[in-house]
Amino acid sequence: MRVDPWDTGFVDLSGDQGLLGQVEGRTSGAVADWLDAQTEQFRTKITHVVIEPSAAYAAAVTTEVLPNAQVVIDHFHLVKLANDAVTAVRRRVTFDTHGRRGRKHDPEWANRRRLLSARERLSDKSFAKMWNALTDNDPTGQILTACIAKEELRQLFSAAHDNVDDAEVRRRLYRFHTWWGKSPGVVGFR
Structure with a gap:
């Protein structure tokens, strides 16, 4: 049974790869789990993360998963x-x-x-x-x-x-x- 009607999408903003992944929910746990499932090499290449103004997204990105990534709110x-x-x-x-x-x-x-x-x-x-x-x-x-x-x-x-x-x-x-x-x-x- 699905509780959260929203999904979180992960997109390559450089335009090379498009949609990288999608998970159910808009929680920091859902975001962190998806990022943890990616390779270390993949995560270290991420320098900027563009998010909507969401505390859950910001918390997921600024934790140990992507400690060096710059968080940017989309315009x-x-x-x-x-x-x-x-x-x-x-x-x-x-x-x-x-x-x-x-x-x-x-x-x-x-x-x-x-x-x-x-x-x-x-x-x-x-x-x-x-x-x-x-x-x-x-x-x-x-x-x-x-x-x-x-x-x-x-x-x-x-x-x-x-x-x-x-x-x-x-x-x-x-x-x-x-x-x-x-x-x-x-x-x-x-």
């Missing part, structure tokens, strides 16, 4: 966490402002999908509509601050994906880190 899940943060800020600001959940006539609710979209996927008109509605209706600027931080994070990841030079990656990382300490300037895009 898809980090962007998802950033989008979740934007949603949490939007909900909190809406409740603080109106004392209730968002409704369809509230600009922050009406723009919820635009807030989660990548900037380059929005037309200039759609972006300006969202930006101006939130500028006019969120005096704290917290929703746009969260949205801009999410976009800065995406820009950082795109730099790494596009193999730009290290100086540019560091510049984008600095821009991302310093954004959190700033409040957004109120700029219109009408």
Whole structure:
């Protein structure tokens, strides 16, 4: 009888071998057992392990099984966490402002999908509509601050994906880190 509906897949990210293995469950034990079953030569060649943000996966990898491997969180899940943060800020600001959940006539609710979209996927008109509605209706600027931080994070990841030079990656990382300490300037895009 199967209890855990999830599987864990082991994939070669260099692209040479594809799916290396799959086990039932999402536990550190399942991951560690699969890694232990591999040869010592196989395990010593592993320098980086890309995981989703999971304590179980991190625990399995950072134990004695792969003590020298660098653990990296994949960018898809980090962007998802950033989008979740934007949603949490939007909900909190809406409740603080109106004392209730968002409704369809509230600009922050009406723009919820635009807030989660990548900037380059929005037309200039759609972006300006969202930006101006939130500028006019969120005096704290917290929703746009969260949205801009999410976009800065995406820009950082795109730099790494596009193999730009290290100086540019560091510049984008600095821009991302310093954004959190700033409040957004109120700029219109009408």
